Amino acid sequence: MSFIRTLRGDITPEELGFTYSHEHIVCRPAFWAERNADDLLLDDKEKSKLDVEDFKKHGGKSIVDATAIDYGRDVQAVKEISEELDIHIVGTAGFNKSFLWDAKVKEELKPIIGNYQTYAEWIDAARINELTDFVIREVEEGLEGTPFKAGQVKFGTGYNRITPLEEKTLRAVARAHHETKAPLHSHTEAGTMGLEQIELLVSEGVDLSYMSFGHMDRNPDPYYHEQIAKTGAYLCFDGIAKIKYAPESTRIHCILELVRKGYENQILVSGDTARKTYYKHYDYGLGLEYIIAKWVPRFIDDANRQGFDGEKLIHKIFVENPARCFTFKK
Incomplete structure (x- = not known):
């Protein structure tokens, strides 16, 4: 049976509808909080909710929240937004990238992941299978001890490099995928290291049709994109x-x-709208409504001028492709 796992429970792929495939809704990344980088703290549930509501008013149905544990998730707040607006939100288990791991582990997480001072200490000390078990629990039991389950598993790597700890989390996430059949997503810093990630995933026996690679438009190289697409993976712009x-x-x-x-x-297409200055209701940015209300019409017009069926492509990119990409295939 195929299904998509949201914070409110499992749905059929047909229920997903128009979907943003990579966003951040409410999060307080410890790395940025420690450096007083207020722009990177989406710390007001009600303001975030107003932007999600704008997305819904224009026909949006679902959002994939790609916030992993090391990026300061507020699982409860995001679940409440999902409930209050009757919108599907997919949560994320797994990890981001190594430079964030210098941040201190939140006190409330220590009963879950151990008495470590930083994420790097935790990841370094844990065996791969222990990290795998942690990711599996977040998919099958709930995120950070809540009953709200993750609908995808994530890993990340840095700019033009993969550190030993990043390889460790990649392998842990790949093994959690094998156990849960959850779809996989990766952070690629500035769109780099996608092919190197693929080599490691193949060594773990991953079927790349389960995989989506983030930030592909940060490396706007059509040849590079084709090499990734040849594997059967999804590319997230x-x-x-x-x-x-x-x-x-x-x-x-x-x-x-x-x-x-x-x-x-x-x-896949989304905005990775992870700053206050990107949000309309935090700091007058373009907001979550921009893609669906402004970019989609521009894309349709541009595609039509080049001989494509723009409306058909929009339906494929925002409805059909996410419905396949984020499905658990058991």
Whole structure:
């Protein structure tokens, strides 16, 4: 039986609807809190909720919250937003990337992960199988001791490198995937190391059709994207609206290049909206409504001008592809 696991329980793939595939809704990353980087703390549930509500008003149905334990999840707040707005939210088990692991472990987590001072100490001390068991519990029992279960498992690597601890978490997450059949997602810093991640995943026997690679538009290289797509994996273009990295024309070009090559069934799109200044109701940013309300019409027009069926591609990218990507196939 195939299903998608949300914070409110399991649903059928057909129930998912229009989906953002990589967002952050309420989180207080310890790494940034320790450095007083207020912009990176999404710490007001009600303001986050208003942005999610904007997304829903424009027809949005589901959001994948890619916040792992080391990025300061507020599982309860996100679950409440899901309930109060009647919107599906998929939670995330696993890990992010190594530089965040210098942050101190929250006191309330110590009964769950042990009496370590930092995430790096915990990951270094734990055996791979212990980390695997932790991820499995978050999928099958609940995130951080709550009854709200994760719907995907995640690992991450840094810019142009994979540290020993990152390889350790990758292997732990891969083994948790084998046990749970949860879909896999990876953080690639600036879109790098995707092919190297693939080598490690293959060594763990992972079927890459379960896998989505984040931040692909941070490395806008169509050849590189094709090499990843050839494996059967999904590519997540989740930097929409971040013009400081590239104009929208570059992102759309990369997406349509994959379509031209026959990989339209492996494309996901989202905003990775993880700063107050990106949110409308925190600090006047474009907000969670931007992609569905503004970017989608622009994409349709651009795609149509280039001879594609823009509306059909939007349905595929935001409805059909997420429904397959985030499914547990047991």
